[in-house]
Amino acid sequence: MLDWLLEPLSFQFMVRGLLAAIMVGVICSIVGTFVVLRGMSFYGDALAHAILPGLAVGYIIGGGGSADRAVLFWWALGAAILSALGIGAITHGGRVKEDSAIGIVFVGMFALGIALISSMRSFAVDLAHFLFGNVLGVSNDDLWRVAIFGLLVLLVVFLFYKELVAIAFDETHAVTVRLPVTLFNYLLLILIAVVVVVALQTVGIALVLAMLITPPSTALLLTHRLPIVIGLGAVLGALAGVSGLYLSYYINIASGAAIVLVSVGVFVLVFLLGPRGGVLWRMVRG
Amino acid sequence: MSNVASLSLAHAQHPERIAPALDVRDLSVVYEHTHALDSITLQVQAGTRVALVGPNGAGKSTLLKAIVGLVKPTSGTIYVEGCAHNHRNAVAYVPQRAIVDWNFPVTVRDVVMMGRIGQIGLLRPPRRQDRAQVQASLEQVRMTELAHRQIGQLSGGQQQRVFLARALAQQAQVLLLDEPFTGLDVRSQDELLQIIEEIHAAGVTVLIATHDLYQAADTQHYEQVVLLNRRLIAAGSADAVLTSTHLAEAYGTHLHRIHTPEGEIMLHDRH
Numbered sequence: 041m042l043d044w045l046l047e048p049l050s051f052q053f054m055v056r057g058l059l060a061a062i063m064v065g066v067i068c069s070i071v072g073t074f075v076v077l078r079g080m081s082f083y084g085d086a087l088a089h090a091i092l093p094g095l096a097v098g099y100i101i102g103g104g105g106s107a108d109r110a111v112l113f114w115w116a117l118g119a120a121i122l123s124a125l126g127i128g129a130i131t132h133g134g135r136v137k138e139d140s141a142i143g144i145v146f147v148g149m150f151a152l153g154i155a156l157i158s159s160m161r162s163f164a165v166d167l168a169h170f171l172f173g174n175v176l177g178v179s180n181d182d183l184w185r186v187a188i189f190g191l192l193v194l195l196v197v198f199l200f201y202k203e204l205v206a207i208a209f210d211e212t213h214a215v216t217v218r219l220p221v222t223l224f225n226y227l228l229l230i231l232i233a234v235v236v237v238v239a240l241q242t243v244g245i246a247l248v249l250a251m252l253i254t255p256p257s258t259a260l261l262l263t264h265r266l267p268i269v270i271g272l273g274a275v276l277g278a279l280a281g282v283s284g285l286y287l288s289y290y291i292n293i294a295s296g297a298a299i300v301l302v303s304v305g306v307f308v309l310v311f312l313l314g315p316r317g318g319v320l321w322r323m324v325r326g
Numbered sequence: 327m328s329n330v331a332s333l334s335l336a337h338a339q340h341p342e343r344i345a346p347a348l349d350v351r352d353l354s355v356v357y358e359h360t361h362a363l364d365s366i367t368l369q370v371q372a373g374t375r376v377a378l379v380g381p382n383g384a385g386k387s388t389l390l391k392a393i394v395g396l397v398k399p400t401s402g403t404i405y406v407e408g409c410a411h412n413h414r415n416a417v418a419y420v421p422q423r424a425i426v427d428w429n430f431p432v433t434v435r436d437v438v439m440m441g442r443i444g445q446i447g448l449l450r451p452p453r454r455q456d457r458a459q460v461q462a463s464l465e466q467v468r469m470t471e472l473a474h475r476q477i478g479q480l481s482g483g484q485q486q487r488v489f490l491a492r493a494l495a496q497q498a499q500v501l502l503l504d505e506p507f508t509g510l511d512v513r514s515q516d517e518l519l520q521i522i523e524e525i526h527a528a529g530v531t532v533l534i535a536t537h538d539l540y541q542a543a544d545t546q547h548y549e550q551v552v553l554l555n556r557r558l559i560a561a562g563s564a565d566a567v568l569t570s571t572h573l574a575e576a577y578g579t580h581l582h583r584i585h586t587p588e589g590e591i592m593l594h595d596r597h
Contacts, residue, residue: 077430199449206440210426216394216419217444217496264476266431 048289057175057242060186061281061299064242064251067190069259069277070197071235072252073270074228076260077208081253082139083229086146087123088236088248092153094119095170095240100160109182116240120233123149128226173244173296175285182241189238193231204228205266242281243296250300251277258307261314276306345408347372347500347531348393353402355388362388364557366402370533370550372499375526377542377564378535380554381577386535387422389554390502393533394419407499415444418493422504424485428478434488435473438463441495463494467521483514490521500531507536519547543568 048054075084098115102108123145130141157167197204207214207224214221232252239248255277259269284299312319348370355363363385370376378386391397393404394417406416418441441463442456452460464470467487472480477488486506493501503522507515526532536542542551543564551567553559555576560567 077427079427202440202443202446202451203448205432205436206443209430209432209437209440210424212396212421212425213419213440213492214443215396216417217415217441218395219443260429260431264431265433266436269431 045286048286053176053178054285054289056178056180056183057285057295058282059183060175060178061242061285061295062278063183063186063190064239065255065277065279065281065299066274067186067193067235068239068248068251069255069273070270071193071231072254072277073256073259073266073273074197074204074208075232075252076256078228080232081249083127083142084232084236084252085249086127086142087120087229087233088240088245089146089153090123090149091116091119091237091240091245092150092170093156094122094153096153096156096160099166100156109179110185113182113185113237116237117234119149120237121230124229124233125226128229169244170240171244171246172294173240173242173247175242175295175299178241186238186241189234193234193238196227196231200224200227243299247296247300250303254300254303254307255280258303258310261307261310276303280306345405346370347374347407348533349405349408350389350393351403351405353389353392353404354400355385355392355397356400361556363392366554366558368552368558368561370500370531372407372531373526373529374549375522375532375547376534376550376552377548378533378552378554379537379539379542379576380559382537384555384576386554387504390419390504390533390535393417393500394502415496415498417500417502418496418498419502420486420489420493420504420506422506422508424489426477428485430477432477433473434469434475434477434480434491435460435464437477437488438473438491438495441492444496459497460491460495463491466494466524467491468517483510486510487518487521490518494525498530500533501525503532503534505535505537507538507541522547539568539573 049058072084075081094115094117095112097119098108098112101115102111127138127142127145130136130145131138136144153170154167157170160166203214203219203224207219207221211221214224235252236248239251243251256269256273258276259272262272263269280303281299284302285295287293287302288295288298346369348368350366350368353363353366353368354361366389378389380386388397392399393406396419403410409416438460439452439456442452442459446452446456461470464473467490469484469487469491472484477485480488490503490506506518506522510518522532522534534548542548545564548564550562551564552561553567553572553576559576560569560572
């Protein structure tokens with residue numbers, strides 16, 4: 041058993057991948073708790089897809105070499121923040137419904153990304169890399185970026201925790217006590233944007249959403265105390281990252297998909313068996 | 327007794343104390359070309375209980391929302407204790423039915439603490455006085471026993487009281503309640519009236535939007551009645567405001583007068 045656990049650790053890329061998966065799992069589910077509580081899943085998914093043109097431009101400018109990940113990262117972050125603010129601005133006047141605004145920015149940016157990437161020679165390979173990530177290709181620099189931005193995100197959530205919770209719970213009340221609600225809403229959008237970009241390396245654009253919403257959703261099935269939801273979500277996110285990577289190592293499947301499958305598997309188990317309202321639990325009791 | 331004590335306290339805080347608690351001047355709110363409120367001018371003296379009555383769509387909710395800052399006036403000014411810009415805790419508001427996710431992972435105490443968020447300030451955790459005020463507010467609405475409950479595990483009346491406690495925790499001088507009695511059984515209504523009585527006794531100005539004319543006419547519970555139908559029909563004592571002329575003006579054909587052995591009863595359609 042121990043050998044089974046230690047064997048993959050003899051590879052540097054596995055150690056780096058595990059570290060990245062743990063950090064991303066924690067960061068994603070902490071910010072993801074707010075995404076779930078505010079019903080912003082579609083927004084998170086859209087934002088992840090809207091990053092594609094940023095990645096494409098970064099890729100073209102960086103020359104496609106793996107050394108230029110920093111360029112890629114900054115362009116992705118730029119595209120994410122721009123999309124976040126764009127969605128906010130389109131929705132603000134009230135002339136366009138929020139989900140439509142999100143959808144339009146989402147498809148517009150995604151199409152732009154595909155158009156840009158299609159001008160490159162290795163179209164299919166590159167697109168697949170962006171869409172599905174490659175946690176085993178994480179470099180030391182990548183790890184540092186994940187760590188620094190992760191800490192930054194956690195610090196902001198910690199500092200503004202009570203405001204973020206109060207606004208998530210009852211925005212109307214937050215307005216009446218004169219909290220700068222619009223400002224905090226933009227702050228949350230930017231936090232989600234940063235987290236999505238940080239998570240990109242591990243699971244890619246297509247599966248980032250799972251990292252954001254699955255662990256907190258599972259935690260919400262288990263407890264009604266918000267600090268515990270956040271803590272438990274972080275643990276579940278990290279565990280899914282680690283076990284997904286082992287799964288990917290031993291049965292040779294894509295790492296991002298493996299992480300997400302574990303995460304969703306745990307959710308389904310808790311949904312069926314969980315003590316509060318679990319389907320099987322109810323059948324036993326009823 | 328407590329009334330006098332709290333009033334003198336209020337005097338100590340505001341030595342000038344000339345300004346009324348609420349001074350609405352020429353307030354209009356226009357939604358999509360229709361006047362929700364049309365040139366409302368209204369003054370409420372500190373420490374009074376006001377019943378805000380009028381037919382459905384008369385703009386009762388809009389007036390409360392404008393006072394608390396949820397609706398931007400198209401024109402006009404609202405002064406709260408003499409200040410044009412309602413500072414963060416001058417007015418507390420309890421909506422008719424809070425639109426929240428009842429599965430949200432917060433307890434009753436957490437929700438009441440949210441009323442303190444303005445006083446606590448950014449980047450700070452709740453202090454001892456915030457926790458004490460939350461406890462006092464919970465006691466005031468008789469919810470201490472259920473303070474640890476998740477808010478979804480309460481009855482409708484209890485949820486209403488949690489939001490009232492949240493407003494009380496804000497320690498505002500003006501409290502706005504939008505149809506607080508709707509949907510409550512008689513016992514819960516009496517309890518709520520009793521709680522409002524105590525809030526009033528502590529010197530707080532209370533504005534209650536209600537469709538219950540019978541209750542609004544009860545001078546034991548309200549010192550002032552404001553009759554509204556987009557514009558101000560009348561304001562003052564119940565006797566002076568709830569006259570057949572005024573009521574006909576406010577309710578038009580929706581008001582029915584029924585003659586009974588005890589006198590005249592007025593009924594109005596709620597729709």
